[in-house]
Amino acid sequence: MNWVGRSLRRFEDPALLRGEGRFTADTTSGALVVRFLRSPIANGRIVSLRPPAEMPPGAVFVSATEMAGTATIKPMLHRFAYRAVEQPVLPGDRVHFVGQAIAAIAAATAELAEDLVEAIEVEYEVEPAVVGLDAALLPDAAPVHGAAPGNVAVEGVLRSPDCETVFAAAPHVVELAILSRRQNATPMEARAGCAQYDRATGRIRLTASVQMPHMLRTGIAELLGMAESDLQVVAPDVGGGFGQKMALFPEYAVLVWLARRHRGAFAWIEDRNENLIASAHSRDQRHVLRGAFDADGTLLGLEAEILANVGAFSAYPTTCGVEPLMAFAEYPGPYKVQAYSARARGVLTHTCPMAPYRGVSRPVITFGLERLMDQAAKAIGIDPVAIRRRNLVDSFPYQTATGLTLDDASYVETLDDAVALLDIPAFRARQAAARTEGRFIGLGLAVFNERTGYGTPAFAARGMGIVPGYEVVDIAMTPGGEIELRIGASPHGQGLRTTLAQIVADRLGVSPDVIRVIHGDTDRTPYGWGSFASRATVISGGACRTAADKLAVRLRAAAATVLQAKAEEITLRDGQAVAASGSSVALAALAKQVHQRSDLFDDFNLAETAAYDPGGTFSNACHAAIVEVDAETGLVRIERYLVVEDAGRIINPLIADGQVRGGVAQGIANALFEEIVYAEDGNILTGTLADYTPPTCAEIPTIEIHHRETISPATLTGAKGLGEGGSIGAPAAIANAISDALAPFGIEITEIPATPPRIRALIRAAEAAR
Amino acid sequence: MDPVGAAPLLCTPFRTSSVGPSMKPAAFDYHAPATLDQALDLLRNHGEEARILAGGQSLVPTMAFRMARPSVLVDINRISALAYTKAEGNSLRIGALARHAWFETPVAAGPVGALLAQVAHSIAHAPIRQRGTFCGSLAHADPASEWCATVLALGGTLLLAGPDGRREIAAADWFQGVFTTAIEPGEMLAEVRLPLLDPGWRCGFAEFSRRAGDFALTMAVVAIRIEDGGMREVRIALGGIGGRPELASRAAALLIGQPPSAAIAREAAACAAADCDPQDDIHAPADYRRDLVRSMVRRALTQAFAA
Incomplete structure (x- = not known):
């Protein structure tokens, strides 16, 4: 029986659907409620800060003074002219963005904590804030941090020696400037933590809605100067992370400090306003892109100037280099181009810090590159499909200009599949007919690759002070015959309990429902990095596969003893160990014997450990959108959305499609809906879901998903990651479709979200220019 | 599939936690009168401190943000005579x-x-x-x-x-x-x-919002009485463009005596757009709201003409 490849329903879902998931807020019984005082100003000095004049008994106030001796959050990069910016857990003298936590109150009830936070006596001296990229890069701009004069915290520069000559000689040079506005990942569950002191052991258990529990433990222990083994971090059910929950946030360190100092339980459940203004933001990048093309549309050279507004601090452990350096390293995408020059800068401002968000820069670079392809096709006078087909990498492995190796993929094939499904000639006829009625429909394509499942080498190449990468899995068969997998990865909605069980079930010839995946608890799982960067199925899945194979060796050896056969002649299938003779023993019975009658066996151990640390692979996809733009109102309606995805071997199609669909929804949000807006003084204007506007199910169309399965030798299971691809392709496909729809006006979409007012402004300008 | 293989659960126990269902508003006193007179007494006694709670769909979120801080809430939901x-x-x-x-x-x-x-x-x-x-x-x-x-x-x-x-x-x-x-x-x-307008009247409504259910950025409501092929009475109200709803009187006047047509709808819509003085906010600059007024008035009129 093959379990891999089957749309098994997720083991996670019954509890969630019954409302019995266990989230952090479900674990806070008996805890004092913690609320934070947050800065109302973007930049300035804290002149004075005092606890409320009247503190009821049992209530606790904490600020930098009480936490004296706590270290600062200071992630490192050893390359790319990185300036080490230090973030205090709670600031003593200065604030750097609106929403920054300054002090906290713990009280018996939430309303009392809210009241006491209002009663904290604090005085600020407001100083001018540096909010946007332009302001931050002015020669006389005040530095956000003394450590980074000029406000550039990180800078990558690459100059391909032949770039200048290629551009000078090229028949066509196409240039565009693009802008991807700031977003918040908006997980359905906002941040949450509950730190509980255990009187018996003196240990602290921090239950928190996070993606990297082991990393959080290490980080907090370092900040507070405590023994790491005195801290247990548990990530229970986590209601979405999307990268936002990777970072070491000051709030969690405060909770652990409170629990240690006051020997009690302290819980903080973030509200939506806090999450929108003070968790972590994303995108906010501006690129200038130049492409040199031959007369036939061959891409000869590419130049990119990348600016990323990284906010006020540098997220731990990824650093503020994660966004600009991703764009820098991967801009050429799936296209054959060796002459590549780029400069990427991460720019500090008095705004909420950035964390990775699903896609990490690739939604922006795909937006840039795929807009470039469409504009180049128009300038050269060839078809948008033809220009892509001409330039896509079609023989593998392919070494990119930045030294990445593209493994087996289906760039051209996914494009061809999409083109066939779309019936473009019929669409063009419909488009022409619609235009005669004053209706504007358009079709847009986006071809891209998505680097996934990358281990230590990829992170080490960035020069990270903390290099994530490997994953470790402990596997054991219980005396009852069930299999327990303890994984360092930490899923937060991806369905790993199901997919990893499917991988292991095939290796051990058992049903997935005897396999328990144990995760999200630093006391119960081996050290690991977590779930992010489209990696867990590839890396943790690969480690599970190896661990299962190692366990299979032990099971066959034990069965050989029982069945009086040779171990190499025994197969594991249908929950049995079967000898060549046909005699068999149930694995459950075997496990019981091995554990309880070890006198009969050479070895009593049915446990193994395996690690996996691959170099990485590339998934790929072609997205296509057909949109209608209402020229009167600027409203964009998505008529059809198509994805042809290739993530190698699909472990569970149901889960894979869910990942693609959720990603596309967030990509549509990026393309059309979501934008964090700051006022010039650094105040944030989008602090509610009435002002920050994620799409609802009413705005997300049916998403049509097709798969190819190019099996790459780059991963143990043949699977490639696909967690982020949906969000990567959608902004480009939609922006291209809008531009195609509005071609009669000569409009090119270069700024997202392409909101109705922006589209109307473009139409108005085009009409005025006539 | 339930990996644990436990017996199916017959009912879901209701769970409570200390932090989840938190009260975020500032403290207030709460009254739930049974009659309108009692409600009026409460309003008189508490003056400007009191706010009426009916559906609570605007008041309660505003209180949760502590932007509204009434010290007394008069909940009228029990006054069934008002329903x-x-x-x-x-x-x-x-x-x-x-x-x-x-x-x-x-x-x-x-x-x-x-x-x-x-x-x-x-x-x-x-x-x-x-x-x-x-x-x-x-x-x-x-x-x-x-x-x-x-x-x-x-x-x-x-x-x-x-x-x-x-x-x-x-x-x-x-x-x-x-x-x-x-x-x-x-x-x-x-x-x-x-x-209750008689059947000689025709109405139309059009609004624009970015997402289903959002506050409209602009809306137009029209009511037109047509007699003998011409428009005799016309009212056009606009919402979402300024501090309060307003009538587009000049645009309405322009229609009087005219037979319904696409051209006259466009003309009246342009007139309403030219006359209005829209507000600017992060969701819609004034120019854009003006575009929407033109579009929504035209659509509402077109609808009314076709009714």
Whole structure:
């Protein structure tokens, strides 16, 4: 029986659907409620800060003074002219963005904590804030941090020696400037933590809605100067992370400090306003892109100037280099181009810090590159499909200009599949007919690759002070015959309990429902990095596969003893160990014997450990959108959305499609809906879901998903990651479709979200220019 | 598949936690009177400190943000005598506890019932419509309220109960600015009356919002009486563009005497757009709102012409 490849329903879902998931807020019984005082100003000095004049008994106030001796959050990069910016857990003298936590109150009830936070006596001296990229890069701009004069915290520069000559000689040079506005990942569950002191052991258990529990433990222990083994971090059910929950946030360190100092339980459940203004933001990048093309549309050279507004601090452990350096390293995408020059800068401002968000820069670079392809096709006078087909990498492995190796993929094939499904000639006829009625429909394509499942080498190449990468899995068969997998990865909605069980079930010839995946608890799982960067199925899945194979060796050896056969002649299938003779023993019975009658066996151990640390692979996809733009109102309606995805071997199609669909929804949000807006003084204007506007199910169309399965030798299971691809392709496909729809006006979409007012402004300008 | 293989659960235990269902508003006293007179007494006794809680769909979130901090809440939901809509003669009476959802199917025959049903479906989301009240919207006077623009377009009348008895006020005199009305201290909006227009009237409604259920960036409500092929009476109300709903009087006047046509609709829409003075905010710059006024007025008129 093959379990891999089957749309098994997720083991996670019954509890969630019954409302019995266990989230952090479900674990806070008996805890004092913690609320934070947050800065109302973007930049300035804290002149004075005092606890409320009247503190009821049992209530606790904490600020930098009480936490004296706590270290600062200071992630490192050893390359790319990185300036080490230090973030205090709670600031003593200065604030750097609106929403920054300054002090906290713990009280018996939430309303009392809210009241006491209002009663904290604090005085600020407001100083001018540096909010946007332009302001931050002015020669006389005040530095956000003394450590980074000029406000550039990180800078990558690459100059391909032949770039200048290629551009000078090229028949066509196409240039565009693009802008991807700031977003918040908006997980359905906002941040949450509950730190509980255990009187018996003196240990602290921090239950928190996070993606990297082991990393959080290490980080907090370092900040507070405590023994790491005195801290247990548990990530229970986590209601979405999307990268936002990777970072070491000051709030969690405060909770652990409170629990240690006051020997009690302290819980903080973030509200939506806090999450929108003070968790972590994303995108906010501006690129200038130049492409040199031959007369036939061959891409000869590419130049990119990348600016990323990284906010006020540098997220731990990824650093503020994660966004600009991703764009820098991967801009050429799936296209054959060796002459590549780029400069990427991460720019500090008095705004909420950035964390990775699903896609990490690739939604922006795909937006840039795929807009470039469409504009180049128009300038050269060839078809948008033809220009892509001409330039896509079609023989593998392919070494990119930045030294990445593209493994087996289906760039051209996914494009061809999409083109066939779309019936473009019929669409063009419909488009022409619609235009005669004053209706504007358009079709847009986006071809891209998505680097996934990358281990230590990829992170080490960035020069990270903390290099994530490997994953470790402990596997054991219980005396009852069930299999327990303890994984360092930490899923937060991806369905790993199901997919990893499917991988292991095939290796051990058992049903997935005897396999328990144990995760999200630093006391119960081996050290690991977590779930992010489209990696867990590839890396943790690969480690599970190896661990299962190692366990299979032990099971066959034990069965050989029982069945009086040779171990190499025994197969594991249908929950049995079967000898060549046909005699068999149930694995459950075997496990019981091995554990309880070890006198009969050479070895009593049915446990193994395996690690996996691959170099990485590339998934790929072609997205296509057909949109209608209402020229009167600027409203964009998505008529059809198509994805042809290739993530190698699909472990569970149901889960894979869910990942693609959720990603596309967030990509549509990026393309059309979501934008964090700051006022010039650094105040944030989008602090509610009435002002920050994620799409609802009413705005997300049916998403049509097709798969190819190019099996790459780059991963143990043949699977490639696909967690982020949906969000990567959608902004480009939609922006291209809008531009195609509005071609009669000569409009090119270069700024997202392409909101109705922006589209109307473009139409108005085009009409005025006539 | 349940990996544990446990017996199926027969019921879901209700779970509570100390932090989850937190109270975020500032402290307040709460009263739930059973009669209108008791409510008026409470309003008189507590003066400006008191706020009426009806559907709570605007007030409660504002209190959660602590932007509103009434020290007394007078919950009128138990005053069942206020829960009605009644068609009487040529007017529709709408009591203070009539919920938005009640209007989703026509509460009266003729063009007004049909218009209210169309408008009701555009108000927020279904759960909000179950709780929010018609009169609550009028009292809250959000510039983007569908009911406010509708009552203005229809020339409705508001009935206020207060310490000195009752008084009536025309919709045109009610709206004074953002969340500001002609209500006096101690008063409560008890009823709204709408004229039940005869079948010679035709109505139209169009609004624009970025997402389903969002506050509209702009809306237009029109009511037109057509006789002998020409327009005899025209009312065009705009919402969402300034501090209060307003009538596009010049655009309406331009239509009088004209037969309905696409061209005249465009002309009137352009006139309404030129006359209005839209606000600027992060969702829509003024220029864009002007575009929307043109578009929504044209669409509402086109709808009315076709009705």
